[in-house]
Amino acid sequence: MTAPRPAAPLDRPQSRSVRAAGLAALLLTGAAHAASPQAPTTPATVTGATCPADWRDLDPADLRAAQITATRLTFTDVRGTDSRATAQRGALLLQGPATGGRRCSYFVPPSGMPDRVTRGFVLDTQVRAVPPTTELGGTWVRDANTGLTLTRADSGHWTLTGSLTAALPDGSVSSANLNGPLRHDANRWTYRDGRCEAQLHVVGNWLVAADNGRCAAPDVTFGGLYHHVR
Structure with a gap:
């Protein structure tokens, strides 16, 4: 007759000192993460985005009108590098969809067409959106x-x-x-x-x-x- 196998030993519970050390390490890690300074929020850079010379290359459904609220606005490329094109407060812009906090924008003179030269990317914080008119007739x-x-x-x-x-x-x-x-x-x-x-x-x-x-x-x-x- 085969003798019964001895039962496997039960796992011994961790000592209080081991549990305390693990808890302390966890608390220190969380505190260090919470205390680390947060990077300032800046518009994201999206590579490959362009602002076409002809605004009609953009989808009409994505367009919006905006008015410049900054004292003086300088158009940039998508990375934020300034161009030579500028516009003053109050000027109207035709804008495309948002790209990392910026929009491809075209200066629109009174009774004129969107400018192919005065164009580039503009921060959303430099303008206010102009709502669609209800006076269509x-x-x-x-x-x-x-x-x-x-x-x-x-x-x-x-x-x-x-x-x-x-x-x-x-x-x-x-x-x-x-x-x-x-x-x-x-x-x-x-x-x-x-x-x-x-x-x-x-x-x-x-x-x-x-x-x-x-x-x-x-x-x-x-x-x-x-x-x-x-």
Whole structure:
């Protein structure tokens, strides 16, 4: 008959001195971590981000309007290195999406187009966002040859009319017109007529238009930034 195996010895509990030493080490580690100084918060640097010369390369849905609140603003690259471009307090900017606390920004002169030269990244702390206008009715102009008119009927429905005249490379002149209903989709207005489709985004006190390239002659578009004139 086989003798029963002896039971395995039970683990001996740690002595009070060992437990106390471990607890003290844990407390010292936590205190040292809490006492370590926190690095100052600075805008993150995002490599590879650019500010294109043509603002129309940005997604219209990502654009916003802003007004400079700093006394004098210097545009930078995404790393914060100053450029030669500057703007004064009160000036209006067209801005792209946030990139590490900065936004690609374009100076917009009164009744003008976003500047390809006066552009660069701007800290969010140097500007205030301009909310989208609710005054949509009336005439909007991109330039002397291109305009849009938005009309609201008593029923609440909106209609878009527009006209465009452009010189073509061969010396001829192209003209185009828009005339039809507008439909509101989320944060944009959509116009469709046959093959032509155009979208309007309210950005601050501006309208930003983009079309599918089928609303006028090839390489002629209603796209651009429009100012409200009446």
